[in-house]
Amino acid sequence: MLTYQQALIETASRLKESGSTTPELDALLLLCHVTGKDRIGVYATPKEPLTSEEYSKFDNLVGRREKAEPMAYILGEKGFWEFDLKVRKGVLIPRPDTESLVEAILDIHKDRNAELNILELGVGTGAIILSLLHEMPNAKGLGVDVSPDALACAEENAEANNLDDRLTLRASSWFDNVSEDGFDVIVSTPPYIRTDDIPNLMRDVAHHEPSLALDGGNDGLDAYRHIIDEAPAKLKAGGLLAFEIGYDQADDLKKLLKDSGNFTPAVIVKDLAEHDRVVLAHRL
Numbered sequence: 516m517l518t519y520q521q522a523l524i525e526t527a528s529r530l531k532e533s534g535s536t537t538p539e540l541d542a543l544l545l546l547c548h549v550t551g552k553d554r555i556g557v558y559a560t561p562k563e564p565l566t567s568e569e570y571s572k573f574d575n576l577v578g579r580r581e582k583a584e585p586m587a588y589i590l591g592e593k594g595f596w597e598f599d600l601k602v603r604k605g606v607l608i609p610r611p612d613t614e615s616l617v618e619a620i621l622d623i624h625k626d627r628n629a630e631l632n633i634l635e636l637g638v639g640t641g642a643i644i645l646s647l648l649h650e651m652p653n654a655k656g657l658g659v660d661v662s663p664d665a666l667a668c669a670e671e672n673a674e675a676n677n678l679d680d681r682l683t684l685r686a687s688s689w690f691d692n693v694s695e696d697g698f699d700v701i702v703s704t705p706p707y708i709r710t711d712d713i714p715n716l717m718r719d720v721a722h723h724e725p726s727l728a729l730d731g732g733n734d735g736l737d738a739y740r741h742i743i744d745e746a747p748a749k750l751k752a753g754g755l756l757a758f759e760i761g762y763d764q765a766d767d768l769k770k771l772l773k774d775s776g777n778f779t780p781a782v783i784v785k786d787l788a789e790h791d792r793v794v795l796a797h798r799l
């Protein structure tokens with residue numbers, strides 16, 4: 516039988532060959548997952564053999580990773596803000612960069628007890644709106660998405676983190692099924708990759724993550740145009756529109772917001788890697 520140590524060495528080499536950029540870490544996380552041990556537990560018992568049941572499960576997961584399936588789909592979860600969010604195929608894996616959007620909104624709404632009404636367009640796993648509701652205990656949220664997988668996933672995450680009493684989830688293409696208005700905040704990380712750029716994304720992303728969550732049309736701006744057009748009718752005067760953007764989209768977003776004539780000049784916030792990542796504007 517294969518020991519933990521042998522499994523780690525053999526698997527890291529298999530995964531390196533298949534193109535993983537983090538083969539040792541992937542091997543370790545997969546081994547932890549099937550054995551139910553944490554990293555220290557695995558390293559502390561290198562001679563422990565995998566049972567045949569563990570081995571066959573492990574081999575299957577390694578095979579999935581060899582085909583560039585993202586680790587978050589294989590493990591079924593991804594850390595974001597203070598949560599371990601459930602993730603599944605068909606739903607975008609939340610990115611660490613997106614935490615900059617949450618931080619930027621919290622920087623503006625410093626009163627954590629404010630009774631804000633927040634709308635998230637394209638809720639995915641619920642990463643953004645659940646983080647905001649967690650930080651602001653009197654806030655209420657509405658999260659919409661067109662993907663049934665995303666809505667089911669967000670619901671599971673809301674329940675698992677006891678936030679389901681303050682979050683309503685609904686199927687809607689952007690504002691189509693949103694009859695409410697007077698929101699304090701409208702937030703979105705819409706699909707923003709140019710259609711032609713999608714095949715050039717990393718294999719993990721291009722082959723496994725849903726194009727519905729990625730494809731922003733010919734210039735990557737389709738969703739932003741639509742949302743900027745309709746958001747003024749749904750925001751309170753002075754209400755905040757907050758977007759995540761691609762690193763090279765700040766000028767386009769500034770222009771779209773200016774041309775709409777309904778918003779204050781856009782403020783751009785950078786992520787931890789110093790890339791433009793967030794656009795903020797208030798309704799006039």
Ligand SMILES: C[S@@+](CC[C@H](N)C(=O)[O-])C[C@H]1O[C@@H](n2cnc3c(N)ncnc32)[C@H](O)[C@@H]1O
Nearest residue numbers: 609637638639660661662688689704705706728
């Ligand atoms: C880039 S993902 C963001 C997901 C999540 N907010 C996050 O940050 O991890 C974009 C989301 O928008 C959703 N979406 C795409 N087109 C939509 C539409 N017309 N109306 C509502 N949601 C849409 C996708 O299903 C996806 O969940």
